[in-house]
Amino acid sequence: MFLHRAGRRVGRSCIHQIPENAQMLLCRAKLAAVVAGILLCFAASMVEATGQTAKVPHRSDVRTNRRATLSADPARAQIPDIDVLDQNGNRRHFYRDLVRGKVVAMNFIYTTCTTICPPLGATFGKLQKTLGERTGKDVFLISVSVDPATDTPERLRAWGAQFGAKPGWTLVTGEKTELNRLLRALGVEAASPESHSPMVLIVNDKAALWKRVYGLGSTAALTQNIEQMMAVAPAGASEKRP
Amino acid sequence: MALQQTEFLRRALWHVVSGVCLFFSLGAPALRAAPLTPQESCGRKIYFQGIDCAGKEIKGSIGDLEVSARLQPCASCHGADGKGRPESGQDPGDITWRYLTVPYGHTHANGRKHPGFTPWLFQRAVTSGRDPAGGKLSTLMPRFRMSPASAAQLVAYLKRISTDTGPGVEPTRIVLGSMAPLQGVNAETGNAVRAVLTAYFDDLNQLGGIYGRRIVLRLAATGVGSAMALKSARRLMATPVFALVAPFVPGTEKGLAALARASNVPLVGLLALSVPDDPANREVFYLLPGFEQLEQELMRFAAVEGELVPGKTAVILADDQLQVDVSAAMQGTWQELGIRRPGEFSFSAADGARIAGDLKSRGIDTVFFIGGGEQVLQWIQAADGVEWAPRTFVLGPLLDGGIFTAPARFQGRIFAAYPQLQPELGGVDEFEDFLKRHKLASDHRLIQISAYCAAKVLEDALTRAGRNLTREKLILSLEQFRDFKTGMLPGITFGPNRRIGSTKAEIVCVDLASHSFQPECGKPQRPD
Numbered sequence: 158m159f160l161h162r163a164g165r166r167v168g169r170s171c172i173h174q175i176p177e178n179a180q181m182l183l184c185r186a187k188l189a190a191v192v193a194g195i196l197l198c199f200a201a202s203m204v205e206a207t208g209q210t211a212k213v214p215h216r217s218d219v220r221t222n223r224r225a226t227l228s229a230d231p232a233r234a235q236i237p238d239i240d241v242l243d244q245n246g247n248r249r250h251f252y253r254d255l256v257r258g259k260v261v262a263m264n265f266i267y268t269t270c271t272t273i274c275p276p277l278g279a280t281f282g283k284l285q286k287t288l289g290e291r292t293g294k295d296v297f298l299i300s301v302s303v304d305p306a307t308d309t310p311e312r313l314r315a316w317g318a319q320f321g322a323k324p325g326w327t328l329v330t331g332e333k334t335e336l337n338r339l340l341r342a343l344g345v346e347a348a349s350p351e352s353h354s355p356m357v358l359i360v361n362d363k364a365a366l367w368k369r370v371y372g373l374g375s376t377a378a379l380t381q382n383i384e385q386m387m388a389v390a391p392a393g394a395s396e397k398r399p
Numbered sequence: 400m401a402l403q404q405t406e407f408l409r410r411a412l413w414h415v416v417s418g419v420c421l422f423f424s425l426g427a428p429a430l431r432a433a434p435l436t437p438q439e440s441c442g443r444k445i446y447f448q449g450i451d452c453a454g455k456e457i458k459g460s461i462g463d464l465e466v467s468a469r470l471q472p473c474a475s476c477h478g479a480d481g482k483g484r485p486e487s488g489q490d491p492g493d494i495t496w497r498y499l500t501v502p503y504g505h506t507h508a509n510g511r512k513h514p515g516f517t518p519w520l521f522q523r524a525v526t527s528g529r530d531p532a533g534g535k536l537s538t539l540m541p542r543f544r545m546s547p548a549s550a551a552q553l554v555a556y557l558k559r560i561s562t563d564t565g566p567g568v569e570p571t572r573i574v575l576g577s578m579a580p581l582q583g584v585n586a587e588t589g590n591a592v593r594a595v596l597t598a599y600f601d602d603l604n605q606l607g608g609i610y611g612r613r614i615v616l617r618l619a620a621t622g623v624g625s626a627m628a629l630k631s632a633r634r635l636m637a638t639p640v641f642a643l644v645a646p647f648v649p650g651t652e653k654g655l656a657a658l659a660r661a662s663n664v665p666l667v668g669l670l671a672l673s674v675p676d677d678p679a680n681r682e683v684f685y686l687l688p689g690f691e692q693l694e695q696e697l698m699r700f701a702a703v704e705g706e707l708v709p710g711k712t713a714v715i716l717a718d719d720q721l722q723v724d725v726s727a728a729m730q731g732t733w734q735e736l737g738i739r740r741p742g743e744f745s746f747s748a749a750d751g752a753r754i755a756g757d758l759k760s761r762g763i764d765t766v767f768f769i770g771g772g773e774q775v776l777q778w779i780q781a782a783d784g785v786e787w788a789p790r791t792f793v794l795g796p797l798l799d800g801g802i803f804t805a806p807a808r809f810q811g812r813i814f815a816a817y818p819q820l821q822p823e824l825g826g827v828d829e830f831e832d833f834l835k836r837h838k839l840a841s842d843h844r845l846i847q848i849s850a851y852c853a854a855k856v857l858e859d860a861l862t863r864a865g866r867n868l869t870r871e872k873l874i875l876s877l878e879q880f881r882d883f884k885t886g887m888l889p890g891i892t893f894g895p896n897r898r899i900g901s902t903k904a905e906i907v908c909v910d911l912a913s914h915s916f917q918p919e920c921g922k923p924q925r926p927d
Contacts, residue, residue, distance in 0.1 A: 354487065
């Protein structure tokens, strides 16, 4: 039924000026893309369903970025490769240097936030301890400032140090408009720093999977979600098998 | 006659009613602002610092997360006034005792209802996360492991929180402190600073003070040596004072800044020649640039001319302490200018001729000299001895009249940076009138202007902070300063990451012909 509706919607959107056989091909291609998307959503929702914090999988919770179906490098198209400064004052490319090919968990903080950010920081601190040597190797933690006008690299370094941030946990700030572009792309843009989201975004870039988790929930559940994301095979891996 | 009596009674009644109203509107809450009892003080420590009276850290948990009350004390979510700081959809709620104990109970936005708290129910809420009806508090509220004694101290403080204005603030006065030397070579300058500050706050008190509170200025002498100055500062801060204004403590500036940080005492307009740009020290606010910023401005000035070639530039260090202060700032500016860090050379008078000869043979044509006025002159004479006159950039506040005796070869080759003053017509008139009214000599003009402007900045910040004054509010109100006009200095701007009000420098050229500093007397000229 759903497929049927989806098919009709695709059908209506086809441009009637195109020759009939070309229209048919275009419509089939679109239909195939929709079906592939639904299947991928289902596959991703299976991952989600095993998490404790988000019991109901939703299309918006898991974005599928299969290279084969969208573009040659869709994740990069989704995550702007903006210039950022890390806590040591080093200039980094957000996507290329911090996300590409990795499993990352991101939270969104600002250093003068006193209500929800300390628990968010403490959660990442505990996460880092729990994951041990895998942090910085199999999984990377990123804290993105939502108040870059105030948060200098020095401030971020001091903030991270309170929670025992070690290599493998990168805290980033940058030019405000650029960071806003990043936050918008990640779906966490807020009208003001005070209303920022307490969400943790887990990205498996190789498998092109995103997952959003409540950042103030249990650390054990967050760890479990990250481990599940780490266990997902990279996109295209099955295609490579003989 | 009867009519007159009635009128008299009516007026008398009016005065009595007015007086009572005034008492309740201003006097009554103010009178309650007595010093905190030992129990309340302990509660204050728990509330703001997350430590008990013995200094032991209080710990707790949020779900499976161990949290420290040092990192997340009550004040971080409930605010300094206890009324709650909503953030990201989380509303920590009002925990002032008056609100917690309302007889009609509470109904929360999520429908949770419960009666008012008692001390025991409050302790249960803090330690096990249950409201008086047994309902669960927000999962974000840490469950603290707190002794009954600590919980009682916290309750005692919550009863006082709305009238806790902080040390040095009393119902009818605000106590400020300042320091200056009374003896030694700086005694005369110290007296000039004291006189300006005393006169300024006298004027202010005659105009009614700030929100009806008089300013009491406590002045302490610095004594001899840094140790004595710091001891004196500790004593002054403990009296207690609310904030320090324009202290003049030659040689102890860094120690005093560190002490202000450790004691949480705001320090406005520290009169210092070395000004570390350190926003981590939230309490200390400078008005003018120090050596670090002046050196940076000299570098930028030289770079604008496009003649700053790394291979032809040298930094000469003649003073160990200055080297420590200035070198790090210079390193950042080389990076900012995209110029490879040039070579650094140590200078001593005995070895001056050899160093000058060596640098001349390397083709150096620009020198940044970090040292005092006498050393600058020794350097210039050494360079002249090998018939060489590189462009020499120096720190103006360290120069003395001897610089005008430099060899003629250096005409138009010496450049000095000073903190920029920006007198406005009205501001100059106001300052001159101030000196005249209080019969103050103007022999130490720069430091008098600095002290005067520091007092002006503090007055405005206190006014912006409001009547319910706390040190935190003062710091936040200072951080809101944007281009504040003092009438004598460039606009003062502070922010969360900015503690130097004006970083502007005036670059002048030493004109050996007229024995004066000129805006320009040879290349490089000051850019427009």
